[in-house]
Amino acid sequence: MTYYEQQVRNIRAKVYPRQELSRQIVQAKEYMDRHFADRLDLDGISKRAMISKYHFLRLFKGHYGMTPHQYLTEVRLQEAKRLLGIGMPVAEVCVAVGFDSISSFKGLFKRYWAKTTSGCKKSNFRDGPGPKSSIV
Amino acid sequence: MVDDQKKALRFYTEALGFVKKRDIPMGEHSWLTVVSPEEQDGTELVLEPMGFEPARVFQQALYEAGIPLTAFRVDDVQKEYDRLKGVGVIFKMPPTQMGPTTLAVLDDTCGNYIQIFQV
Numbered sequence: 489m490t491y492y493e494q495q496v497r498n499i500r501a502k503v504y505p506r507q508e509l510s511r512q513i514v515q516a517k518e519y520m521d522r523h524f525a526d527r528l529d530l531d532g533i534s535k536r537a538m539i540s541k542y543h544f545l546r547l548f549k550g551h552y553g554m555t556p557h558q559y560l561t562e563v564r565l566q567e568a569k570r571l572l573g574i575g576m577p578v579a580e581v582c583v584a585v586g587f588d589s590i591s592s593f594k595g596l597f598k599r600y601w602a603k604t605t606s607g608c609k610k611s612n613f614r615d616g617p618g619p620k621s622s623i624v
Numbered sequence: 625m626v627d628d629q630k631k632a633l634r635f636y637t638e639a640l641g642f643v644k645k646r647d648i649p650m651g652e653h654s655w656l657t658v659v660s661p662e663e664q665d666g667t668e669l670v671l672e673p674m675g676f677e678p679a680r681v682f683q684q685a686l687y688e689a690g691i692p693l694t695a696f697r698v699d700d701v702q703k704e705y706d707r708l709k710g711v712g713v714i715f716k717m718p719p720t721q722m723g724p725t726t727l728a729v730l731d732d733t734c735g736n737y738i739q740i741f742q743v
Contacts, residue, residue: 490690492737493717496727504723514724551724 512537513551524563525586565600578605625674625683626734629656632671635733683735692739701726701742
């Protein structure tokens with residue numbers, strides 16, 4: 489075994505000692521990746537992961553450095569950028585990525601991408617910059 | 625840092641799936657870059673020829689410790705592992721879960737280990 493492989497195992501044992509729990513968190517994150525457009529909440533996601541709500545919240549943050557809600561919002565805003573880039577109208581994008589309110593969608597979008605939804609349609613933004621801030 | 629640019633170009637394009645972007649003659653070597661096929665105007669990876677002795681020492685030390693020179697994000701490590709094994713790529717570390725990430729380390733045949741990972 490190489491030095492590097494040994495280091496990977498050491499870090500895993502120290503930081504992520506319970507692999508089964510890590511797998512459950514990863515699966516929950518993958519579920520959000522697939523179902524971001526649905527109405528998702530912490531109760532439902534933690535129940536699916538078979539972990540109590542607040543324990544799930546702590547574990548998720550420990551694994552991904554953000555809350556499940558922050559992660560879900562990021563996924564939605566990434567997809568929104570893609571859809572706007574191919575010309576989908578703002579109102580349709582808002583619904584397609586799972587937001588209820590168009591005004592809060594526009595506000596979040598601007599805060600995350602430092603650009604308005606109308607300013608990033610089609611070719612304006614296809615290879616544009618990365619996010620400007622994390623979602624609070 | 626690669627020991628042979630032609631060999632490196634073959635490996636990075638034919639095995640790993642990058643696309644050649646620039647190949648500008650620079651005397652003995654060339655300014656040789658590859659890019660992701662999904663983002664051909666994005667970040668370019670320079671296949672830098674090994675021409676500086678201290679760098680060779682550094683590269684060898686990393687290699688002997690099994691430490692990857694760099695890492696590439698992929699969507700599915702297990703799928704890439706299977707595909708790359710199928711075309712003869714040698715892995716130093718099989719897909720290994722570490723918390724939210726899965727890692728694997730391959731040999732680029734040019735003096736480096738490369739890590740692929742998914743988050």
